[in-house]
Amino acid sequence: MAAHGGRPKRSLNKEGDGEVAVTVGIDLGTTFSVVARVLQEGPSMVIPNSEGLPITPSVVMFDGNTAVVGSVAKEAIASSPETVVQLIKRHMGSDWFYDHKGVSLHPEHVSALIIKKLIQDASLLVGPIEQGVITVPAYFNDAMRLATRRAGELAGLEVLGLVSEPTAAAISFGYDQRPQEMTGMVFDLGGGTFDVTVMDMDHGHLTVKATGGDPYLGGANFDKALFDYFVERFSDHTGLDISDFDVLPIDIFAQTSQDWLARATRAKLDLTALHRTTVVLQAAGRSMRLEVTRETFESLISVLLDEMVDKAASVIREGGVSPGDVDHVIAVGGSTRVPAVRKRLEQLLGRAPETASRPDEAVAQGAALFAASRQMEQGDPVVLSRDARQYLESFSVTDVAAHSLGVLAYDRPRAQGGRGLNSVVLPRNTALPFEDSRTFYTAHPGETSVTVQVLEGDDPDPALCSTIAEVQVSGLPPNRPATQPVTVTMRYNRDGILEVMARDDNSGVETTATIERTERRYDDRDAADQLVKSMEVI
Numbered sequence: 001m002a003a004h005g006g007r008p009k010r011s012l013n014k015e016g017d018g019e020v021a022v023t024v025g026i027d028l029g030t031t032f033s034v035v036a037r038v039l040q041e042g043p044s045m046v047i048p049n050s051e052g053l054p055i056t057p058s059v060v061m062f063d064g065n066t067a068v069v070g071s072v073a074k075e076a077i078a079s080s081p082e083t084v085v086q087l088i089k090r091h092m093g094s095d096w097f098y099d100h101k102g103v104s105l106h107p108e109h110v111s112a113l114i115i116k117k118l119i120q121d122a123s124l125l126v127g128p129i130e131q132g133v134i135t136v137p138a139y140f141n142d143a144m145r146l147a148t149r150r151a152g153e154l155a156g157l158e159v160l161g162l163v164s165e166p167t168a169a170a171i172s173f174g175y176d177q178r179p180q181e182m183t184g185m186v187f188d189l190g191g192g193t194f195d196v197t198v199m200d201m202d203h204g205h206l207t208v209k210a211t212g213g214d215p216y217l218g219g220a221n222f223d224k225a226l227f228d229y230f231v232e233r234f235s236d237h238t239g240l241d242i243s244d245f246d247v248l249p250i251d252i253f254a255q256t257s258q259d260w261l262a263r264a265t266r267a268k269l270d271l272t273a274l275h276r277t278t279v280v281l282q283a284a285g286r287s288m289r290l291e292v293t294r295e296t297f298e299s300l301i302s303v304l305l306d307e308m309v310d311k312a313a314s315v316i317r318e319g320g321v322s323p324g325d326v327d328h329v330i331a332v333g334g335s336t337r338v339p340a341v342r343k344r345l346e347q348l349l350g351r352a353p354e355t356a357s358r359p360d361e362a363v364a365q366g367a368a369l370f371a372a373s374r375q376m377e378q379g380d381p382v383v384l385s386r387d388a389r390q391y392l393e394s395f396s397v398t399d400v401a402a403h404s405l406g407v408l409a410y411d412r413p414r415a416q417g418g419r420g421l422n423s424v425v426l427p428r429n430t431a432l433p434f435e436d437s438r439t440f441y442t443a444h445p446g447e448t449s450v451t452v453q454v455l456e457g458d459d460p461d462p463a464l465c466s467t468i469a470e471v472q473v474s475g476l477p478p479n480r481p482a483t484q485p486v487t488v489t490m491r492y493n494r495d496g497i498l499e500v501m502a503r504d505d506n507s508g509v510e511t512t513a514t515i516e517r518t519e520r521r522y523d524d525r526d527a528a529d530q531l532v533k534s535m536e537v538i
Contacts, residue, residue, distance in 0.1 A: 025367025031191025
């Protein structure tokens with residue numbers, strides 16, 4: 001494939017004189033984010049931030065026209081929670097917003113500031129960064145993926161593609177281990193989101209069989225379970241319930257709760273290595289020392305562990321395999337370090353998860369390899385070792401649709417009280433690329449145009465699905481009777497670009513629409529875009 005847009009070809013890591021343009025893989029995480037590049041020798045390497053650390057907290061503090069991203073912002077949560085935004089990934093694709101200087105910043109705007117920080121820090125070590133691949137949870141829907149792509153573009157990055165986080169982790173594992181004819185499962189448990197994917201792996205060929213996840217389940221839920229335990233025990237010990245606003249003003253509660261959540265996170269990390277830890281809790285002039293055992297912690301999160309195991313078992317079934325068929329388990333995401341998580345995985349699958357790769361870094365490293373592959377596809381010269389080049393040239397990924405796509409249809413004419421139905425054309429977990437056609441029928445006589453409403457979701461009730469596109473066939477002959485056939489064809493490529501064609505069978509009139517992602521407009525989005533682009537990021 002030729003380089004697009006007529007831009008000059010550049011090297012991924014170019015030696016000697018001339019332009020040096022680095023392409024990166026970005027793991028845009030809920031609690032932490034990571035950026036990586038491919039080395040000339042072949043393997044991918046995480047690029048440390050300006051503090052010399054491999055991971056950057058996905059936290060933004062707003063201070064005038066400055067966005068402070070990372071550790072300093074995270075520390076400010078306890079003292080100035082109203083100026084800080086965290087866990088933004090959980091809101092991607094939603095109508096959530098943060099008001100700053102009278103402008104509504106949506107999730108893609110906040111995420112863009114995090115990406116700007118990652119690129120800015122990485123550029124200090126590796127030179128200019130203009131292109132990259134960003135990872136997303138496999139279950140992210142259309143709106144969520146659009147918001148992620150927009151975030152990269154607002155940060156000044158040319159987004160070569162989005163890659164599912166479990167797929168990126170499997171790419172990293174596949175490059176290191178070169179597995180042959182095995183079924184693998186990626187169990188990705190980060191700070192705020194959960195993904196599980198079953199795939200066949202054979203050398204550089206990855207074929208996803210099924211995927212699933214939960215955007216509101218992760219290590220932050222473990223922290224909240226400990227926090228609730230702290231509140232209960234503190235109340236028992238001191239008689240003070242910090243969640244009672246008649247006892248603590250809301251601003252004091254906000255500061256206290258953020259402090260206790262930080263202590264919960266610290267206790268969770270301690271209990272990963274230790275069997276017991278001690279937490280000092282203070283509020284309203286009262287204090288207590290609380291000992292927490294690993295056994296207690298595991299009891300507190302047992303319901304969450306059950307949800308994860310149930311989801312993993314469901315995805316395994318949807319992939320057409322049994323737990324005993326899974327040859328290898330790749331655990332990624334920092335929360336997979338929790339011993340109870342690994343123990344429950346071993347109980348489900350009869351084997352322990354692979355621990356050779358660093359769970360915090362594997363996704364970004366796989367994304368960097370995916371970015372190198374995309375660069376090679378579009379004809380750009382990439383400086384790689386012979387072994388790495390051969391691997392990437394033969395490398396392929398067959399992904400699946402994370403969500404079903406359908407068309408709004410009616411069980412009988414609406415004038416007769418017909419009920420709207422979601423007629424699924426593209427079922428969830430269908431391999432991509434994909435194409436299929438269905439025939440539907442017009443509802444009323446004399447219709448000279450037909451609107452095809454494309455839905456995302458599995459539920460038969462359209463109200464429980466999302467509308468992602470509308471395709472209109474106009475210019476139909478007048479005086480047509482009702483119930484005339486209209487054929488709808490959906491084509492969905494590997495990058496999630498959807499093409500919908502609607503054709504009136506009798507007249508031959510047709511309309512085709514290509515929907516990369518359905519964009520939602522906000523009243524002040526242009527102002528928000530400009531604000532983000534103009535903000536200093538430190």
